[in-house]
Amino acid sequence: MADSGFLTFDEYGLYCKAGDFYLDPQKPVLRAVISHAHGDHACPGNMHVYCTPGTADVMKLRLKKNAGLQFYPFPYGETFEVNGVGLTFYPAGHIMGSAQVLLEHGGCRYLYTGDFKLQEDDTCERFEFVKADVLITESTFANPEVKHPGAEGEIARLNDFKHNVLLGAYALGKSQRLTRLINTYCPGRKVLLHHSIMPLARLYESHSFKLGPFEAYNRKLMKMPDSGLVYIVPPLTFNCYYRATGVLRAFASGWKRLQQGNDIDLYISDHADWDDILHTIKQVEPAEIWTLHGDGRYISEHFSARVPVKSLC
Secondary structure, rough: OOOOOHHHHHOOOOOOOOOOEEOOOOOOOOEEEEEOOOOOOOOOOOEEEEEOHHHHHHHHHHHHHOHHHHHOOOOOOOOOEOOOOOOOOOOOOOOOOOOOEEEEOOEEEHHHHHHHOOOOOOOOOOOOOOOOOOOEEEEEEOOOOOOOOOHHHHHHHHHHOOEEEEOOOOOOOOHHHHHHHHHOOOOOOOOEEEOOHHHHHHHHHHOOOOOOOOOEOOHHOOOOOOEEEEEEEEEHHHHHOOOOOEEEEEEEEEOOOHHHOOOOOOOOOOOOOOOHHHHHHHHOOEEEEEEEEEEEEEHHHHHHOOEEEEEEE
């Protein structure tokens, strides 16, 4: 039977009292279980960090000496204990190294999804369904109106234009996925990467995720009109180039607000949409659903008559 107080939310984040650790804490803590290395889930300065090897490597690359005092990397599927709570990582399909976290305590199985997606992605481990009594799911796009198109069809739209492309994307995860997608579905295009993205691309390849050809940004090349280049840049750089001329401006995201003011819409998301969240709940078969990282009201309305739903924050 689920313990309603097994996980609680406080100023540091999602806390497991039984194991005295936090899941993706928002401030440094003594013991942190990290689902993946995006900055809103992997804060610097934790003392003891439990995560997958891929997440550990990204954190060490990005945060350097502030990544954490001591790392305990565990591969997918291997169960370990923290103060009597059993923990197992399973692929979340979000970015390289991203994990769902199965917590086992008191005869109950709690599955924390972290950020996840079900869409195909050759640059991270494929999502794995896990049975659980309680599903703690992200609800970033938990809205019946949100349905993400296939990434392959979206990226192929770049073939309809001759212009060089200034493509905004998050440096970790999205940029590597786009590099692979462009090389696969836009063979006439050449990928140039912003200097902040290059180390992450190399790290992905060291983990055997092949992205295809890419080069560092070359200003002279970008000044050659209609030469088939796609320059992938992080959000801050993209926003600085709002007056850029002679290029097609696009930002790859599932958020509609990030498409405004661009030359084309490019809906490529690394989160589950409404249908994928429903499918995941069906596969997990939870007796209870707890939501966080977004608005869980639509999930509550959809399941309230059949499965108890509560919001953790």
